Amino acid sequence: MSASAVRFADRLDKVETSAIRELFKLLGKPGIISFAGGFPDVALVDVDGIRAATLAALEQEPAGALQYGATEGYTPLREQLSSFMQSKGAPVAADQLIVTTGSQQALDLLGKTLISPGDKVIVEGPTFLATIQCFRLYGAELVSAPVDGDGVDVDHLEQLIVEHRPKFVYLIPTFGNPSGATLTLERRKRVLEIAAKHQTLIVEDDPYGDLWFDAPPPPSLLALSEQVPGSRDCLVHCGSLSKTLSAGLRLGWMIAPPELLAKAVMCKQFSDANSSTFAQATAAQYLKSGRMKANLEKARAVYAERARALCEGLRAELGDAIEFVAPQGGLFVWARLTGARGQVADGNEFSRRAIEQGVAFVPGAPFYCEQPDPATLRLSFATSDVEKIREGVSRLARALHAA
Structure with missing residues (x-):
């Protein structure tokens, strides 16, 4: 078949290749230091624990690990995830959640089950780039709710809900990607009150909530919903093991009202029948072993040290040319170029200069569904040690002054 005979679906006109994935093509330069990816550090993966969990899965229930499984998920894993959520x-x-192939699949299932072409969906500005792409693929008209250092502006959010009557609102309340922001306890309660008042579905995406630094974040919207009558029925909660156990297992979960969960299961049957039972059995054994707590403590300490090194370096070497709020957890620093003293104020231009100096980050504009701020950028401290972070910041400072 010739290329001209291939007729693509109209919905592909609404999306484009990820700016982050495209940037990765430029990172093959030897010696480059990358603040670009949103990956956890594979050096922090508990390889010994996962190896033991794999063997336990094969020895104790090989049929369950090596055969097709229920679309809803492997029962022992659903039980472990239920206990994990209860601990928070x-x-x-267990029957109130389904296992997904990463939390990304949960977003895709929400698109399939909820979005018709032209439906309004409110997201944060900025928000997770793949969310913008996913929801637009299903024909959503995205509306941006502004974010500050304390998370989404809830007063503005309520105004947008009243004006647009969206199918749902998508939020990353804890250590957001890319914003790094954490929604305050007061704002979380307001979000729940707004959801109940306007009967608006809220999707809480929480892949980073366990990666706190000095103190735990406020309880999740799901946990707080017990305090706000009527809000639980307006909530979807998406979780992930990618940032805390292993990204390679590709496991997440979704908690939703029963009728939505049933539709999601039906659509998942069409997509992949079930997430890898082998990966699920391994994860179930790992969570059962109790090793997650110690490994999370280790990861938190490492990421906290790297975040401090990045923030201190940016303040010392870039000074008033950049502004940001230091994150309380997660993997990202969200920053904005000020243009002070006539220095570069465009994230794309700064990115070009930075790559020439041997350091990479992601310009911030693609993280907005509308009215992008070209001065913004996202820096991830997750995969570089402190020494590399300091050198990377020095290279950023050189890029700042390069012509």
Whole structure:
């Protein structure tokens, strides 16, 4: 078949290749230091624990690990995830969640089950780039709710809900990607009150909530919903093991009202029948082993040290040319070029200069569904040690002054 005979779906006109994935093509330069990716550090993966969990899965229930499984998920893993959520103050029964192939699949299932072409969906500005792409693929008209250092502006959010009557609102309340922001306890309660008042579905995406530094974040919206009558029925919660256990296992989960969960299961049947039972059995054994707590403590300490090194370096070497709020957890620093003293104020231009100096980051404009701020940028400290971070910041400073 010739290329001219291939007729693509109209919905592909609404999306384009990820700016981050395209940037990765430029990172083959020897010696480059990357603040670009959103990956966890594979050196922090508990390889010994996963190896033991794999063997336990094969020895104790090989048929369950090596055969097709239920679309809803492998029962022992759903039970472990239920216990995990309960330990964080969110009472969730095993049959109230489904296992997904990463939390990314949960977003895709939401698109399939909820979005018709032309439907309004409110997202944060900025928000996770793949969310913008996913929801637009299903024909959503995205509306941006502004974010500050304390998370989404809830007063503005309510105004947008009243004006647009969206199908749902998508939020990353804890250590957001890319914003790094954490929604305050007061704002979380307001979000729940707004959801109940306007009967608006809220999607809480929480892949980073366990990666706090000095103190735990406020409880999740799901946990707090017990305090706000009527809000639980307006909530979807998406979780992930990618940032805390292993990205390679590709496991996440979704908690939702029963009718939505049933539709999501139906659509997942069409997509992949079930997430890898082998990966699920391994994850179930790992969570059962109790090793997650110690490994999370290790990861938190490492990421906290790297975040401090990045923030201190940016302040010392770039000074008033850049502004940001230091994150309380997660993997990202969200910054904005000020243009002070006539220095570069465009993220794309700064990125070009930075790559020439041997350091990479992601310009911030693609993280907005509308009215992008070209002066913004996202820096990830996750995969570079402190020494590399300091050298990377020095290279950023050289790029700042390069012509």
